[in-house]
Amino acid sequence: MLELGKENFEDEVLNAEGVVLVDFWSPNCDLCLDLMPDVEELAEEYGDQIKFAKLNIKGNRRLAIGQKVLGLPSIVLYEDGEKVEHLSGDELEVEDIKDAIEARL
């Protein structure tokens, strides 16, 4: 999965064509760390159809808040640079993410 930061977020997400999935996480967020392996598995499965990226909000908080991400874990889907789906909360399941991806293919 592509690592995002201030320097490449615009190019890789906002100016990108097609669907981009961004996993917003932080090192203190245990739920995020638990979810990440599942998202990486989805990246294996769908990686050739959509772009998978992750953003550590530590050091990129302003960027996250700019994307209206104020709760972790957050999985945000962009299509042609537009935010089209925002999944969040402690009940977030990998199946929900999979459904959201399938809906955009």
Place this chain on the structure above:
Amino acid sequence: MFLSVNYIRIYILIVNNFNKGEIQVSNTYDLIIVGGGPAGMSAAIYGSRSRLDTLVLEAKRKTGGQPATYHDMENYPGVPETTADELMDNFKKHAEKFDTEFKRGEVTDIKVNGFEKVITTKKGEEYKAKSVVLAMGAEPRKLGIKGEEELKGRGVSYCATCDADIFEDLDVVVIGNGNSAVEESIYLTKFVNKLTMVVIHDEGVMDAEKILQEKAMENDKIDFVWNSVVEEIKGEEMVEGVVLKNIKTGEKSELDCHGVFFFVGRVPNTDFLEGTVELTEHGYIKTNDEMETNQPGVYGIGDVRNKVVRQVITAAGDGATAAVMAQGYIEEEEYWQNNVVESDVPVLVGFWSVTHQDSMDMMSEIEGMDLDKKDCRFVKIDTYKNRLISNRYDIDEIPTVVKIEDGEVKEKLVEPTAEEVQEIL
């Protein structure tokens, strides 16, 4: 009596190994624990260490229950330096050490057919168990105030460890004043600029333990608003502030903030148990001191149980009690099934207790009657240890002698003479 439990385990192993090459998973267990928090995992440690074939079903991805989302853990005896998350990881490792099986699944139905309990999950998987321990815990309570639902994940949070990094150097409001509210507030001050606790009580009064209150009072980053509630959370796409209301004066005021954390107690999720297990009006499971519910072989432990003190250590204690009770239940029930109900000869059951000399004398007298020669079996039931069977056959006085044939009661003699016993043979 341990033998009977082990015998079943061995039988399952043989059945499973029969289909060589493919691993066939049996969905039948001695003990199924619904919920993998501290209560459930403690029951699992005790159950699997007693050689019960034990399964923990956890609805969430991560086991550990409530503590898994908390940070500080300062009062678990014997573990002075740990975090809540680390402690819960150790509970799980401990259970796995004794071969507890963990599976993911949200339980939506439980049916009790005597000794067999059938559990169904949301996905339709079915599991069978001889004994079930209910340890689903409780969910964070929502207040249902304006903006709460709309701004969830956009500044409204129920999990400090999840969202602490987001609110670095920002201002947040915490609603609540119990142990969780204060502990999590102290944790959040390591990140945030300023934290305001909104407390419904008079100045200086909080529900949290004294030691936590003192820490909060001494913390420079924590401000308090007393006698107040949050009436509304304001913000278009993100939290921008809250409307506070003083419950004494009715006065309203606004406070700017970026995040609002709710720690206002918890509620049990037990709707699916209605009609199966007795609940309180607030939905907590009714149990006695032995964690027994109204259903034999079904136990309620931890925060889902109707009790006053809800701590990790009390949850763990509940779990230990339930697992020991479940083990006794299974042994008694299997012994009864194998030796009485399924017996192909009539069975004379003597109910006795060590505290009752007459009953002990009667038992030795019957033992001297050479029942084997009369095609009859003699089974003794200690009424102090085996309340389950004693209650089932309404044994109020001892000694009582019951004659059972083909699983049915043919004779019942209360405090009989030796002659009366001879007569029914």
